[in-house]
Amino acid sequence: MALIVQKFGGTSVADIDRIKAVARRVKVEVDAGNRVVVVVSAMAGVTNQLVAHTRAVAALHDAREYDTVVSSGEQVSVGLLAIALQELGVPARSWLGWQIPIRSDGAHGKARIESIETAELARRLATGQVPVVAGFQALGPDNRVTTLGRGGSDTSAVALAAALRADRCDIFTDVDGVYTSDPRIVAKARKLDRITYEEMLEMASLGAKVLMTRSVELAMKYRVPLQVRTSFADAPGTLVVDEEGIVEHALVSGIAYSRDEARITLVGVADRPGVAAGLFGPLAENSINVDMIVQNVSHDGTKTDLTFTVGRADLDRAVALLETLRGEIGYARLLTDDKVAKVSVVGVGMRSHAGVAQRMFKTLAEKGINILVISTSEIKVSVLIAEEYTELAVRALHAAYGLDAP
Amino acid sequence: MALIVQKFGGTSVADIDRIKAVARRVKVEVDAGNRVVVVVSAMAGVTNQLVAHTRAVAALHDAREYDTVVSSGEQVSVGLLAIALQELGVPARSWLGWQIPIRSDGAHGKARIESIETAELARRLATGQVPVVAGFQALGPDNRVTTLGRGGSDTSAVALAAALRADRCDIFTDVDGVYTSDPRIVAKARKLDRITYEEMLEMASLGAKVLMTRSVELAMKYRVPLQVRTSFADAPGTLVVDEEGIVEHALVSGIAYSRDEARITLVGVADRPGVAAGLFGPLAENSINVDMIVQNVSHDGTKTDLTFTVGRADLDRAVALLETLRGEIGYARLLTDDKVAKVSVVGVGMRSHAGVAQRMFKTLAEKGINILVISTSEIKVSVLIAEEYTELAVRALHAAYGLDAP
Numbered sequence: 001m002a003l004i005v006q007k008f009g010g011t012s013v014a015d016i017d018r019i020k021a022v023a024r025r026v027k028v029e030v031d032a033g034n035r036v037v038v039v040v041s042a043m044a045g046v047t048n049q050l051v052a053h054t055r056a057v058a059a060l061h062d063a064r065e066y067d068t069v070v071s072s073g074e075q076v077s078v079g080l081l082a083i084a085l086q087e088l089g090v091p092a093r094s095w096l097g098w099q100i101p102i103r104s105d106g107a108h109g110k111a112r113i114e115s116i117e118t119a120e121l122a123r124r125l126a127t128g129q130v131p132v133v134a135g136f137q138a139l140g141p142d143n144r145v146t147t148l149g150r151g152g153s154d155t156s157a158v159a160l161a162a163a164l165r166a167d168r169c170d171i172f173t174d175v176d177g178v179y180t181s182d183p184r185i186v187a188k189a190r191k192l193d194r195i196t197y198e199e200m201l202e203m204a205s206l207g208a209k210v211l212m213t214r215s216v217e218l219a220m221k222y223r224v225p226l227q228v229r230t231s232f233a234d235a236p237g238t239l240v241v242d243e244e245g246i247v248e249h250a251l252v253s254g255i256a257y258s259r260d261e262a263r264i265t266l267v268g269v270a271d272r273p274g275v276a277a278g279l280f281g282p283l284a285e286n287s288i289n290v291d292m293i294v295q296n297v298s299h300d301g302t303k304t305d306l307t308f309t310v311g312r313a314d315l316d317r318a319v320a321l322l323e324t325l326r327g328e329i330g331y332a333r334l335l336t337d338d339k340v341a342k343v344s345v346v347g348v349g350m351r352s353h354a355g356v357a358q359r360m361f362k363t364l365a366e367k368g369i370n371i372l373v374i375s376t377s378e379i380k381v382s383v384l385i386a387e388e389y390t391e392l393a394v395r396a397l398h399a400a401y402g403l404d405a406p
Numbered sequence: 407m408a409l410i411v412q413k414f415g416g417t418s419v420a421d422i423d424r425i426k427a428v429a430r431r432v433k434v435e436v437d438a439g440n441r442v443v444v445v446v447s448a449m450a451g452v453t454n455q456l457v458a459h460t461r462a463v464a465a466l467h468d469a470r471e472y473d474t475v476v477s478s479g480e481q482v483s484v485g486l487l488a489i490a491l492q493e494l495g496v497p498a499r500s501w502l503g504w505q506i507p508i509r510s511d512g513a514h515g516k517a518r519i520e521s522i523e524t525a526e527l528a529r530r531l532a533t534g535q536v537p538v539v540a541g542f543q544a545l546g547p548d549n550r551v552t553t554l555g556r557g558g559s560d561t562s563a564v565a566l567a568a569a570l571r572a573d574r575c576d577i578f579t580d581v582d583g584v585y586t587s588d589p590r591i592v593a594k595a596r597k598l599d600r601i602t603y604e605e606m607l608e609m610a611s612l613g614a615k616v617l618m619t620r621s622v623e624l625a626m627k628y629r630v631p632l633q634v635r636t637s638f639a640d641a642p643g644t645l646v647v648d649e650e651g652i653v654e655h656a657l658v659s660g661i662a663y664s665r666d667e668a669r670i671t672l673v674g675v676a677d678r679p680g681v682a683a684g685l686f687g688p689l690a691e692n693s694i695n696v697d698m699i700v701q702n703v704s705h706d707g708t709k710t711d712l713t714f715t716v717g718r719a720d721l722d723r724a725v726a727l728l729e730t731l732r733g734e735i736g737y738a739r740l741l742t743d744d745k746v747a748k749v750s751v752v753g754v755g756m757r758s759h760a761g762v763a764q765r766m767f768k769t770l771a772e773k774g775i776n777i778l779v780i781s782t783s784e785i786k787v788s789v790l791i792a793e794e795y796t797e798l799a800v801r802a803l804h805a806a807y808g809l810d811a812p
Contacts, residue, residue, distance in 0.1 A: 080460065086467070
């Protein structure tokens with residue numbers, strides 16, 4: 001008998017028929033003798049509509065009221081799924097964030113879970129009852145509803161699995177697993193049977209929108225075995241596990257890309273200590289995330305060029321801020337480019353193998369793709385290129401690292 | 407400076423523009439120096455859709471889950487209205503039933519409010535903040551969401567007004583007040599400036615669907631001055647008050663009617679003690695409300711006929727039950743008629759005036775309308791007639807009691 005947390009996304013509960021199908025799927029696990037906790041998102045489209053409502057009332061709105069409004073979608077889906085389960089003879093009841101409670105900090109709109117009271121859930125699980133828990137929502141320190149940010153239901157599920165020491169957390173979504181690359185671009189992309197938390201984190205943060213980054217971090221921290229699978233078929237998905245859970249490591253597990261970046265170059269920056277701090281400090285204070293950073297070697301020891309990337313949505317704010325800092329930093333010109341893309345090769349195997357980056361540069365050079373910026377970590381190499389080469393680069397790299405399906 | 411509770415129904419918050427209009431209306435009271443509590447229903451149509459969802463999942467569903475689902479509509483409207491108020495510079499925050507809390511009994515789907523914690527609301531009112539409270543919902547003894555039945559937001563508003571000792575409770579709805587009769591039938595119906603709680607209760611329970619009966623009972627019990635008015639114009643509505651609040655009483659305040667009745671006649675019932683108890687006891691136990699009752703004088707001292715009315719929706723269940731009781735009660739035949747209507751004249755003035763009933767009977771006789779059953783109370787006379795005469799009877803009585811507009 002295992003304890004399994006099953007999370008169903010919005011497309012899985014998009015209408016009454018699908019909610020009934022989810023109930024049947026839950027019943028299969030229950031009938032197999034397992035204890036099951038279900039976490040659900042709002043019915044597909046509902047949250048977007050609620051967000052649009054709040055924006056229509058006021059462009060800048062109180063995040064606490066936003067959370068009150070947008071969390072209502074999950075309240076509907078948990079009630080309906082509990083009814084559907086009862087109709088199949090499965091004892092079930094819905095749980096809202098404040099009823100458990102799942103406690104979070106007070107960062108409305110992007111709150112972080114701090115603790116979960118599990119005693120009552122555990123007691124009911126022991127009697128065979130299936131808790132149907134509203135994802136995405138929690139109870140803030142001010143006794144108001146908080147939400148965990150878009151995709152936050154994944155985090156709810158993993159946090160519950162960690163708190164309840166579940167044997168597995170299944171994330172049911174509209175894709176059937178994690179792929180070696182985006183199948184919409186790479187026809188030969190293959191579904192991975194297993195991937196490590198670290199790789200999944202890089203894939204998630206690099207734009208493979210299968211799992212919310214925060215949920216993977218949590219799963220890694222608490223060693224919760226995650227499974228990404230589709231609710232529309234009975235196939236096994238991709239298991240996200242410890243490195244020990246993977247016997248043979250491929251050199252590279254996947255090719256990720258992101259079109260959410262923009263490049264900023266400051267030309268003729270004074271080459272003296274403190275310039276980087278005076279630049280990136282104010283950006284961070286204004287919640288503008290800087291990703292890749294390259295500083296050229298100074299030619300004459302007085303001036304240098306500094307290139308970095310920010311989220312494309314933050315570009316205008318970043319430029320405005322940098323212009324106010326011009327006197328302080330003392331740059332000659334500010335260049336921007338939002339027609340760029342970041343392409344990355346990811347794999348824990350590269351820790352123990354040299355030559356991974358070299359193969360990437362060679363492959364891109366053969367296709368005539370110019371590399372604008374490079375950044376690396378232990379398990380990934382990322383390059384910034386002109387956006388128009390994205391598909392070409394991703395496909396070439398997928399082939400070069402032997403990822404194409406046989 | 408007055409404390410005013412303003413309740414807005416679903417049509418008043420049907421879309422974003424109307425929600426903004428409600429915010430402007432609330433601001434008028436705030437700017438006039440009053441403290442205001444706002445109670446809102448779900449946006450028009452939302453609750454019906456949620457009810458349809460629960461029915462689509464299962465015909466018979468857990469009332470606790472039903473309440474979880476259908477109460478979500480108010481969660482959306484309070485958040486949006488709070489944002490709209492803030493946008494106008496009015497300090498406001500939303501309150502869900504469980505946050506205040508408004509405590510109810512555990513009768514899910516038709517719960518009754520038992521207590522309201524007002525300390526925090528009062529504290530915030532004193533600072534000028536406008537609490538925007540979700541109507542229709544409360545917190546049950548099991549820490550789950552309860553709902554108060556359809557139209558329950560009226561009750562939420564009156565209960566809050568009573569608990570906060572408000573100076574007035576304004577019910578904004580899609581009609582501009584209480585009329586002497588249904589304007590769809592009686593073109594000459596006039597809006598009443600004032601009506602007593604007792605009369606309003608009779609009007610409400612007799613089918614004038616302006617206010618939920620329970621909310622009028624509460625207002626009467628706690629002497630909360632109620633005002634029924636439209637949110638679509640700035641006209642004063644109808645004030646529902648104590649008898650002392652009305653200087654000159656009309657003999658009759660209004661003509662109400664209901665088409666929700668059905669008549670049952672038991673022919674040849676044994677005329678002995680205990681028969682009525684043996685009949686109406688089981689009906690009450692099965693939640694079948696009996697309204698009008700008439701027992702004819704027995705001709706020979708052994709058999710009599712018994713006629714009474716039940717809700718039309720309960721007729722089939724009542725007949726099935728009576729058939730199981732046939733042996734015990736011993737009636738010869740069971741007759742039913744669901745093509746009947748109840749027409750009533752209502753007015754506290756009739757307490758001190760004779761001849762009100764007589765004028766009713768005479769008026770109906772002149773129009774050739776046969777009276778099937780009569781029942782009276784201190785402030786109303788009701789008759790059951792064939793349904794096809796409803797409009798004719800209501801119009802004739804409206805004229806006969808001098809209610810037609812001048």
